[in-house]
Amino acid sequence: MNRTTQTKRTTIYDLAELAGTSASAVSAVLNGNWKKRRISAKLAEKITKLAEEQGYALNMQASVLRRDRSKIIGMIVPKYDNRYFGSIVEQFEALARARGLFPIITCTMRDPALELEAARAMLSYQVDCLVATGATDPDRVMDLCAAAGVRTINLDLPGSHAPSVISDNYGGALELTRRVLANCEKEYGEKTPLLFVGGRGTDHNTMERVRGFRDAHAEAGVTVDEALVQTCGYAPEKAENAMRQLAERTSDLPRGMFVNSTISLEGVMRWIRRSGHYADRVPQLGCFDWDPFVAMLGDHIEMVRQDVPKMLDAVFGIIDSGATDITVVQIPPIVEKIG
Amino acid sequence: MNRTTQTKRTTIYDLAELAGTSASAVSAVLNGNWKKRRISAKLAEKITKLAEEQGYALNMQASVLRRDRSKIIGMIVPKYDNRYFGSIVEQFEALARARGLFPIITCTMRDPALELEAARAMLSYQVDCLVATGATDPDRVMDLCAAAGVRTINLDLPGSHAPSVISDNYGGALELTRRVLANCEKEYGEKTPLLFVGGRGTDHNTMERVRGFRDAHAEAGVTVDEALVQTCGYAPEKAENAMRQLAERTSDLPRGMFVNSTISLEGVMRWIRRSGHYADRVPQLGCFDWDPFVAMLGDHIEMVRQDVPKMLDAVFGIIDSGATDITVVQIPPIVEKIG
DNA sequence: AATTCTTGCTTCATCGATTGAGCAAGCATG
DNA sequence: CATGCTTGCTCAATCGATGAAGCAAGAATT
Numbered sequence: 088m089n090r091t092t093q094t095k096r097t098t099i100y101d102l103a104e105l106a107g108t109s110a111s112a113v114s115a116v117l118n119g120n121w122k123k124r125r126i127s128a129k130l131a132e133k134i135t136k137l138a139e140e141q142g143y144a145l146n147m148q149a150s151v152l153r154r155d156r157s158k159i160i161g162m163i164v165p166k167y168d169n170r171y172f173g174s175i176v177e178q179f180e181a182l183a184r185a186r187g188l189f190p191i192i193t194c195t196m197r198d199p200a201l202e203l204e205a206a207r208a209m210l211s212y213q214v215d216c217l218v219a220t221g222a223t224d225p226d227r228v229m230d231l232c233a234a235a236g237v238r239t240i241n242l243d244l245p246g247s248h249a250p251s252v253i254s255d256n257y258g259g260a261l262e263l264t265r266r267v268l269a270n271c272e273k274e275y276g277e278k279t280p281l282l283f284v285g286g287r288g289t290d291h292n293t294m295e296r297v298r299g300f301r302d303a304h305a306e307a308g309v310t311v312d313e314a315l316v317q318t319c320g321y322a323p324e325k326a327e328n329a330m331r332q333l334a335e336r337t338s339d340l341p342r343g344m345f346v347n348s349t350i351s352l353e354g355v356m357r358w359i360r361r362s363g364h365y366a367d368r369v370p371q372l373g374c375f376d377w378d379p380f381v382a383m384l385g386d387h388i389e390m391v392r393q394d395v396p397k398m399l400d401a402v403f404g405i406i407d408s409g410a411t412d413i414t415v416v417q418i419p420p421i422v423e424k425i426g
Numbered sequence: 427m428n429r430t431t432q433t434k435r436t437t438i439y440d441l442a443e444l445a446g447t448s449a450s451a452v453s454a455v456l457n458g459n460w461k462k463r464r465i466s467a468k469l470a471e472k473i474t475k476l477a478e479e480q481g482y483a484l485n486m487q488a489s490v491l492r493r494d495r496s497k498i499i500g501m502i503v504p505k506y507d508n509r510y511f512g513s514i515v516e517q518f519e520a521l522a523r524a525r526g527l528f529p530i531i532t533c534t535m536r537d538p539a540l541e542l543e544a545a546r547a548m549l550s551y552q553v554d555c556l557v558a559t560g561a562t563d564p565d566r567v568m569d570l571c572a573a574a575g576v577r578t579i580n581l582d583l584p585g586s587h588a589p590s591v592i593s594d595n596y597g598g599a600l601e602l603t604r605r606v607l608a609n610c611e612k613e614y615g616e617k618t619p620l621l622f623v624g625g626r627g628t629d630h631n632t633m634e635r636v637r638g639f640r641d642a643h644a645e646a647g648v649t650v651d652e653a654l655v656q657t658c659g660y661a662p663e664k665a666e667n668a669m670r671q672l673a674e675r676t677s678d679l680p681r682g683m684f685v686n687s688t689i690s691l692e693g694v695m696r697w698i699r700r701s702g703h704y705a706d707r708v709p710q711l712g713c714f715d716w717d718p719f720v721a722m723l724g725d726h727i728e729m730v731r732q733d734v735p736k737m738l739d740a741v742f743g744i745i746d747s748g749a750t751d752i753t754v755v756q757i758p759p760i761v762e763k764i765g
Numbered sequence: 766a767a768t769t770c771t772t773g774c775t776t777c778a779t780c781g782a783t784t785g786a787g788c789a790a791g792c793a794t795g
Numbered sequence: 796c797a798t799g800c801t802t803g804c805t806c807a808a809t810c811g812a813t814g815a816a817g818c819a820a821g822a823a824t825t
Contacts, residue, residue: 096574098811109775114812124814125773142573147550148496149811152487152780167512176506180533189547191530194519208528211486234481235435323718353718360722379662379692380719383699437781448805453782463784464803488781491810 097141105141106134113138117145147189151213160188160406161209161217162242163228165197169349171376171393175220175242178399186403188215197321199223203231210235216406218242223290225249238411240402245291251415252401256292259375259391259420260299264345266389266422267373268307271343274371274387280304280312281373282333282341285326285351288318293347296375300345315341323354330358340364343371349378356384377423390423436482444480445473452477456484486528490552499527499745500548500556501581502567504536508688510715510732514559514581517738525742527554536660538562542570549574555745557581562629564588577750579741584630590754591740595631598714598730598759599638603684605728605761606712607646610682613710613726619643619651620712621672621680624665624690627657632686635714639684654680665693673703682710688717695723716762729762 099113106113108130115124116134137143151157160183164172176192183190191212193205202219206228209217216238219228225246232239233248245251264281272278283300286293297316304311314336319329326346334340346352352374359365369387377392397418405416438452445452447469454463455473476482490496499522503511515531522529530551532544541558545567548556555577558567564585571578572587584590603620611617622639625632636655643650653675658668665685673679685691691713698704708726716731736757744755 096811099813100811110812111775111777111814112773115814118813120814125771127773130773144546144549144574146491146552146811148487148490148552149780150813152485152491152782152811153813154780157487167506167515168509170507173506173512177533177535181535189551190532193529194516196516196520207483210483212528213485213487231481235483349719356719356722378719380688380695380717380723383695383723384719435781438783439781449782450784450805450807451803453784457783464801466803469803485781488810489783491812492781492783493810 096146097143098146099143102134102137102141102143105137106130108134117143118150156215157213158188159212159214160190161206161212161214162190162192162220163195163202163205163209163217163222164192164220165195165222166350167194169376170378171349171395172220174395175399178395179218179402182399182403186407195222197221197223199227202228206231210237216240218402219246220244222246223287225251238406240405242398242402243292245415247413250405250410250413252398252405253292253415253417254393254398255417255419256295256375257299257302258417259393259422260296260345261303262299262422263373263375263389263391264300264303265306267343267345267371268303268309270371270387270389275342275368277342278307278309279342280309280315282315282317282344283347284317284319284329284344284355285321285347286318287320293318296345296347312341318347321348321350323350323357326351326354327358328354330355331362334362334364341370342368344373346372346374349374349376349381352376352378352381382423392421392423394418394420435485436480437485438482441473441476441480441482445469445476447473456482457489495554496552497527498551498553499529500545500551500553501529501531502534502541502544502548502556502558502561503531504534504560504562505689506533508715509717510688510734511559513734514738517734518557518741521738521742525746534561536560536562538566541567545570549576555579557741558585558588559583561585564590577745579744581737581741582631584754586752589744589749589752591737591744592631592754592756593732593737594756594758595634595714596638596641597756598732598761599635599684600642601638601761602712602714602728602730603639603642604645606682606684606710607642607648609710609726609728614681614707616681617646617648618681619648619654621654621656621683622686623656623658623668623683623694624660624686625657626659632657635684635686651680657686660687660689662689662693662696665690666697667693669694669697670701673701679703680709681707683712685711685713688713688715688720691715691717691720721762731760731762733757733759 099110102113103110112126113134115121115126116131121131162179164176166172180190195201195205202222217232218240219225221243222228225241226248229239229246229248239249241249241251245253301311317329319325346355372388374390377390401416438449441452442449451465452473454460454465455470460470501518505511519529534540534544541561556571557579558564560582561567564580565587568578568585568587578588580588580590584592640650656668658664685694711727713729716729740755
């Protein structure tokens, strides 16, 4: 019974023949509803044993084709280059598996075209549900899925065509800005407007964070300098560029900065070290997102950590409940203690 | 022709009916081999247009079931909490897509049981090929796949049942250790044995890195202190624990350390800052793996960056060539310049 | 003894796409 | 005019799993 090189995989028909029974019985036994189908315990055991011996593996493509629900759940995610998205994906996989769902994830490199292409591919694989994380154009993805009758949920960035789970960006930004302003005052004895750098001016999160940034300034009686609101994109190079251009225009650089992601912070820090502009006195920084090594960079950096476990609990709460009403759940982020 | 809520998805049969032709013709047109099947350009165009209008999406389950190759490629990966695995996954997806393959990735949390479960799931989804990245027990995964006639490739950690692509761990560790020893001498004027911390004593990479570590000591005429070889696991807590216990045993802590991954470095750095043991003079560090913020932590840290693009080129080179001979390709890592 | 019920299966259509085989019409060739 | 070739399609089997419907044998009921 040992095939050295198994050209064809074992199917339920092979097992049926070996057990002297029908494929239907084998199927019923192996997918667990043999009691419902009145298969004897004796036959069930025999089939189970045979399946084990033969190293039988269900052909999911065939199974899914026949069933109404695929139990496949998709996620699109922009990048894997930071702890935030990394932990989102880890949590997503764990929670999906815990529910007997098979997660498939595609990284779209923040490219709207790839987002759509990936969503289309997932629809072809018959996903039951698609979570769009940080999608540049979530509503187009949603429409595509809606046309195929597939549920969707927005994560990180909200959309208007499906339920969304996001951080409380305004609240987080408000508190983060407060702290940076306070640090500036403590350190330099003066309240001056901060720089806002990174993110896309058109995305909801960035807009909300800018709003929190403005309100914290207002609270502190500081006027925001509009030339210092630099929503230049997330990539390190873009943040670096923005800094360089700013330095070319002004000699009086801001004492503190609100940096809109760890990945933008990478560019900002690089510029700070290379340009030497802040050689005499370090700028007070705030970063919207957490990274363990950033935390070690010094006590001039404050961070806001988005609450990934709570966010994913909310996502699966929506999935489990079957809710489809277009709500936006806001999860408060955690403002990290320094050190 | 507008269904508000599309209960059933559009199939080739629907399109055939709309076009007044056969499902066979529709299939041929949509999967691109209509020339081979002598379908007229006129009909092809008509079908293509209809498919677009109807928002037709191929049912991959049905397609894969019928075809001999699924064009699905699987990868298992330990964690998403560091730049190394993050960039591996990003590259893997990009290269797979460029070849018309659909990548599915599962994160196994460094759990051997999950590795096997994930591999089994991928086999059920009919992957054509499976890349096992940093697998704890690669050979069991390979055997499972071999029984199903699925090709496999080891990445990051080698196995003995399939081709492997790994870093030149020995060479990287040798050079890294040299540099840390040199930095120690420059800084403290003395050559003392370094600490090796992190990784699993049983995994190939860690053993090779320890070997490089030893040889660099020998070269420099320094005797390795066996009590300072702490292959305690990768997790930050484990590294932190190892440091604490070491400090309890000795008052004379090592001047320099070889840290076996960024994730272990996280624990080491945490301990250094919290314990205050190195308050007077920072230890010279070397980290096997790269992280942008670690690079900014100061010039007392050297890093080795594994060459992910080259590694993945090698992986897909093997896949494209169809080679199955059990070789180990070693890719030299890049030793980063400080700053 | 005749009827109904239960148990333990088997048969067969089905999911949607693919593809070898075949067929009819048109054209060219001898 | 008969034959063969080309063009442009259609037919039907198939991939593997699923589950409604059905059937035969035995047990229980009247």
